[in-house]
Structure formats: structure tokens, C-alpha cells
Amino acid sequence: MTLLSAYIPARRASSIAPVEAMREEFAIPSASSSTRRTILGLALLVLGVVLTVLGATSSSTSHGSALIGAGLLGVGGAALMLSPVLARIVIPPIGWVAGRPFGRPGTLAPSNAVRNPRRTAATAFALTLGLLIVSGISVIGASAKGSVNHLFDNNVRADLVLTAGQQGTVPQPAIDAAAKQDGVGSMTQFHLAFGLLDGAEETGSGVDGPLSAVLALSPVSGSISPTGDNLVASESKARERGWTIGSMHTLTHPGVGSVRLKLVGIYQDSQLAGAWLVSGATYRSLTPADERAAEVGLIRVAPGADLSQVQARVEKATNPYYVVSVDTRAQFKGQIAAQVNTLLGLLYALLALAIVIAILGIINTLALSVVERRREIGMMRAVGMMRRQVRRTIYLESFLIAVFGALLGLALGIVYGVLFTKLLKDQGLSVLVIPWTQALGFLVVAGIVGVLAALWPGVRAARTPPLAAIVDA
Numbered sequence: 124m125t126l127l128s129a130y131i132p133a134r135r136a137s138s139i140a141p142v143e144a145m146r147e148e149f150a151i152p153s154a155s156s157s158t159r160r161t162i163l164g165l166a167l168l169v170l171g172v173v174l175t176v177l178g179a180t181s182s183s184t185s186h187g188s189a190l191i192g193a194g195l196l197g198v199g200g201a202a203l204m205l206s207p208v209l210a211r212i213v214i215p216p217i218g219w220v221a222g223r224p225f226g227r228p229g230t231l232a233p234s235n236a237v238r239n240p241r242r243t244a245a246t247a248f249a250l251t252l253g254l255l256i257v258s259g260i261s262v263i264g265a266s267a268k269g270s271v272n273h274l275f276d277n278n279v280r281a282d283l284v285l286t287a288g289q290q291g292t293v294p295q296p297a298i299d300a301a302a303k304q305d306g307v308g309s310m311t312q313f314h315l316a317f318g319l320l321d322g323a324e325e326t327g328s329g330v331d332g333p334l335s336a337v338l339a340l341s342p343v344s345g346s347i348s349p350t351g352d353n354l355v356a357s358e359s360k361a362r363e364r365g366w367t368i369g370s371m372h373t374l375t376h377p378g379v380g381s382v383r384l385k386l387v388g389i390y391q392d393s394q395l396a397g398a399w400l401v402s403g404a405t406y407r408s409l410t411p412a413d414e415r416a417a418e419v420g421l422i423r424v425a426p427g428a429d430l431s432q433v434q435a436r437v438e439k440a441t442n443p444y445y446v447v448s449v450d451t452r453a454q455f456k457g458q459i460a461a462q463v464n465t466l467l468g469l470l471y472a473l474l475a476l477a478i479v480i481a482i483l484g485i486i487n488t489l490a491l492s493v494v495e496r497r498r499e500i501g502m503m504r505a506v507g508m509m510r511r512q513v514r515r516t517i518y519l520e521s522f523l524i525a526v527f528g529a530l531l532g533l534a535l536g537i538v539y540g541v542l543f544t545k546l547l548k549d550q551g552l553s554v555l556v557i558p559w560t561q562a563l564g565f566l567v568v569a570g571i572v573g574v575l576a577a578l579w580p581g582v583r584a585a586r587t588p589p590l591a592a593i594v595d596a
Contacts, residue, residue: 157207157241164204171197179542187546195539202251202531206244211237213530214523221526222519228512232519235492236527246481246488247528250572253477254532254565255539257470261558262540263547264463269556271459275452278395281311281337282430283437284455285420287446292416297444301420304436306428311337312417314406318376320399321364327399328418329406337421340396344368345388349400354384356399357392374401376409394551478568481528482576485521489580493517493587501589510585517581518574525573529566537562 171194178190202209215233222229236243285301287293292315302310311332317325330349334340340347345368349355354374356366366372366386375381382405390396407415424433434449441447450458493500500513537557544552 160204160241161208164201164208167197167204168201171195171199171201175539175542179546181546184546184550188543191539191542191546195535198535198539199252199255202535203244203248206248206251206531207240209531210240210243210247210527214243214527217526218519218523221522225515225519226512227508228515229519231516233523235496235516236520236523239492242488243524243527246484247524247531249477249481249484250525250528250569251532251535253474253481254529254569255536257474258533258536258562258565259540259543260470261467261561262537262556263544263552264467265556265558265561266544266552266554267463268460269554270552272456273554274394274551275456278339278393279337279421279452280339280423281421282424282451283422283434284450284452285417285422285437285441286448286450286455292418293420293447294444295415295417297441297447298417298420300440301422301437301449304433304440306425306433306436307422308425308428309333309336309423311421311423312403313419313421314403314410314416315418316374316401316406316409318374318409320374321372323364325398327401328397329401329403329410331403331406331417332421333423334400336423338393338395340393341391343389343391345386347388347390350402352382352384352402352405353387354399354401355388355390356386357396358389359392360398361386361389374405374409379409379411382408394553474565478572481525482572485524485573485576486579488524489517489521489577490583492520493580493584496584497587500584500587501591504587504589513585513587514581517584518577521577521580522570522573525569525576526566529569533562533565 173194174190174197175194178187178192178194181187181190214236218229218233218236222232225232285293285298298310298312301307309332311330311334314329314331316327316329319325320327334347334349343358345355347355354372356364360366366389368386368389370386372384372386373381374384384401384405422433422437424430430451434451438449441449448458504510504513541555541557544555
């Protein structure tokens with residue numbers, strides 16, 4: 124990677140003519156080089172956009188995700204190539220707004236920031252890349268939490284949820300003990316049911332207890348009643364398999380046996396209910412006794428009973444089975460949110476690393492800029508520019524570079540976060556949430572980072588001796 128990253132600078136260095144040594148200032152990259160870079164960037168942008176559109180309109184989640192990912196690589200590469208052009212467009216208006224309170228230093232800072240736009244773009248890209256990743260994942264994470272909240276608030280009627288965490292299944296004795304407690308109105312269990320349904324491998328759920336008491340399913344046709352030898356299916360599964368109300372189907376568990384089931388109802392697709400439902404009796408008839416377990420237990424508290432007291436009694440009854448967790452709906456949603464926040468915490472650590480890299484890059488760029496502009500700074504000091512004005516100019520220049528990189532990263536991250544979220548709609552991300560407050564916080568942090576990175580270069584520039592700088596050859 125080190126050798127590859129040095130290839131372009133080495134080519135550029137080898138093309139410098141000997142007469143360039145007579146020039147006192149650094150040379151701006153040639154127009155032809157900038158034109159080639161812009162053309163390549165536009166080509167990457169077009170390719171990235173085409174791949175992104177193909178992915179966003181794909182009917183396959185996996186295929187669409189791969190295309191959008193490839194599109195993101197193309198657009199990200201285009202952003203790097205076109206950043207010098209974007210810097211000339213974006214930085215001046217931001218500088219006009221941010222620099223007005225600072226008088227003349229605020230006027231000089233934007234022009235200094237885009238004096239060498241290629242170097243400015245390279246400096247800002249560390250923040251761009253970090254914020255692209257973090258803001259995109261933040262959109263997906265916020266949407267995941269919003270989708271879980273929407274799902275539970277609109278579909279789950281249960282008051283208490285029994286789960287087993289990493290264990291995966293709730294022991295049947297724990298379910299039985301919880302169901303016997305005072306104040307428990309009803310207990311509904313969901314079991315993992317699988318086998319060959321009409322010869323094809325399928326996975327659904329076996330249901331014990333009243334379904335409508337704990338889960339709101341919207342019927343499309345027939346009766347949503349998974350009892351006896353009845354089969355109830357989701358709308359998409361019925362359409363996929365060509366099932367109709369009244370049709371007969373065979374569910375087989377290899378080595379155990381088979382049952383004939385009648386399709387009595389079709390419901391709208393539900394992440395909670397899954398593809399199809401059968402009765403608990405059907406589940407037990409096809410599942411060996413040592414393999415039976417509940418995926419989740421849903422309790423409806425009896426009318427007039429105190430929820431906190433019932434929860435305490437159920438927790439006490441299930442204490443011997445220490446893997447079992449008894450939560451209210453709000454607590455269960457909080458657990459899901461905590462898992463998402465853990466993932467986001469890891470990504471914020473990644474952002475912190477990107478910020479450290481960005482600070483070092485900005486310090487390096489500004490220090491080099493101060494050296495290159497030594498005579499210019501000395502001349503301004505000689506005609507009356509105060510040290511504090513020199514420092515403010517450098518601070519604002521660094522601030523503009525950091526904010527430019529952050530804006531570009533946030534824009535790309537939010538756009539692609541939205542696209543991935545919409546593509547994963549069928550996987551449960553039914554609600555799109557864009558964390559605007561977090562995005563604004565990231566932007567503020569980027570501005571602060573820019574100012575902090577400029578402290579040392581700013582002090583160094585302010586200490587430039589005016590006369591010595593002017594006479595330096």
C-alpha cells in the first residue's frame with residue numbers, strides 16, 4: 124500500500140523541469156492534470172450511480188446489496204477524484220458565512236483553503252471516509268430501533284415477554300411455571316417448526332395458546348386460527364407456493380412422521396409470525412420430546428392485575444431457569460436498542476480513529492502551507508496584520524477544510540444508509556429513521572477538530588518575523 128500510494132507523487136516529482144527550481148513559490152498542479160482527474164472522477168461517478176440505481180431497484184436483497192456496495196465504492200472514488208472541484212464550490216460560501224464575524228481574517232481563510240484544492244481535498248478525505256461509514260451505519264441502526272419499536276407498538280399485545288437470550292429457547296418447565304402464576308391471563312408459546320412441507324424444506328412456527336391475545340395479525344382471507352390440523356400462511360408464502368383457502372398440504376418431519384394440514388387462513392406478512400403457523404399439537408406430533416422448546420413466551424396479564432407484581436411473580440417462578448428473561452414490552456425494546464447501540468459504539472470508536480488521522484493530516488497540511496506562505500505572511504504582518512489575526516486566519520482555514528470533509532462524508536453516508544435501509548425492508552427494516560441530531564453533532568465535532576488541529580500551525584504562523592520572512596530567498 125505504501126508503494127502504491129507513492130506512485131502518483133513519484134510520477135509528478137519526476138516530471139518537474141529543472142527550471143522550476145528558479146521559482147520561489149510552490150507550483151500549482153497543471154490544468155491538464157486536473158482535467159484528467161476530473162474526467163476520471165466523472166466516469167467513476169456515472170458508473171457508481173448506475174450500479175447504485177440497479178441495486179436499489181433489484182428484487183433480490185443479496186444481489187441489490189452487492190450492487191449498491193459496488194456503487195458506493197464507485198461514488199466514493201469519484202468523491203475523492205472530484206474533491207478539488209467540490210472544494211472550490213463548497214468552501215467559499217461556507218467561508219463567507221463562518222468568516223463574516225472575523226473581518227479580514229474571515230475573508231482570507233476561504234481563499235487560502237482552496238489555494239491548493241487538491242491538497243485540501245486529500246486532507247479532508249480522512250474525515251469524509253470516517254463519517255461516510257459511521258453516518259451510513261447510524262441510519263441503519265436508527266432505522267432498526269425504529270422498526271422494532273413500530274413492530275412492537277403496533278403488532279404485539281402481550282404484556283410480558285419470556286426469552287432466553289443467547290440460549291435461544293425457553294425451557295418448557297419455565298413456561299409452565301410462569302403460566303401458573305396469579306395474574307397471568309394467558310400464555311402463548313411460539314415454537315420453531317420445520318420439515319418438508321409438500322416436499323420442500325420450510326420453517327414456520329407452532330403456536331400454543333391464544334394467538335389474537337398477544338399478536339395482531341391482519342387477515343387477508345379465511346380465519347387466522349392455527350388449531351388442530353389447520354395451517355395458516357403469510358400472503359407472500361401463499362402467493363409463492365400457489366396456496367389457496369381449503370387446499371390440503373402434507374408436513375413431514377424425517378424420521379418422525381407426517382400430518383395432513385388444511386389451509387384455513389392467509390394473513391398479511393409479519394416479521395413476528397413468519398411464513399406459516401401450525402398448532403402446538405401439530406408441532407409436538409412431529410418433534411421428538413427431547414427437542415421441544417419454546418422460542419418465546421408471550422403473557423397477557425389478567426384484567427385488573429398489576430403488571431409489576433405479575434412480572435415479579437413470574438421472575439421468581441423462572442429463577443431456577445437462570446437463562447430466562449422476563450421483560451415488559453418497553454424493556455424488551457430497550458434490549459434490542461442496547462444491542463444496536465453496542466454496534467454503533469464500535470463504529471464511533473472507528474470514527475475516533477478517523478478523527479485522529481484527520482487531525483494529523485490537517486496539522487501536516489497547515490504546517491506545510493505556513494512554510495510555503497512564509498513570505499506572504501511576513502508581508503501581511505509588515506503592513507499591519509496582528510498576530511491574533513494571523514492565528515484566526517489559520518484556524519478558520521482549518522475549520523473550513525474539516526467541515527468540507529465532514530459535509531461530503533455525511534451526505535454520502537446518509538444517502539447510502541437510506542438506500543440500504545430501503546433495500547432491507549423485507550428483512551424487518553420497515554421504518555426509515557435518519558438521525559439528524561447525530562449528523563449535526565458529527566458536523567460540530569468536525570469543526571472543533573479543525574480548530575484544534577490548527578492550534579500549533581496557527582501559533583507558528585503568528586510568530587513569523589515580518590522582515591526576516593520578506594528578505595528570505
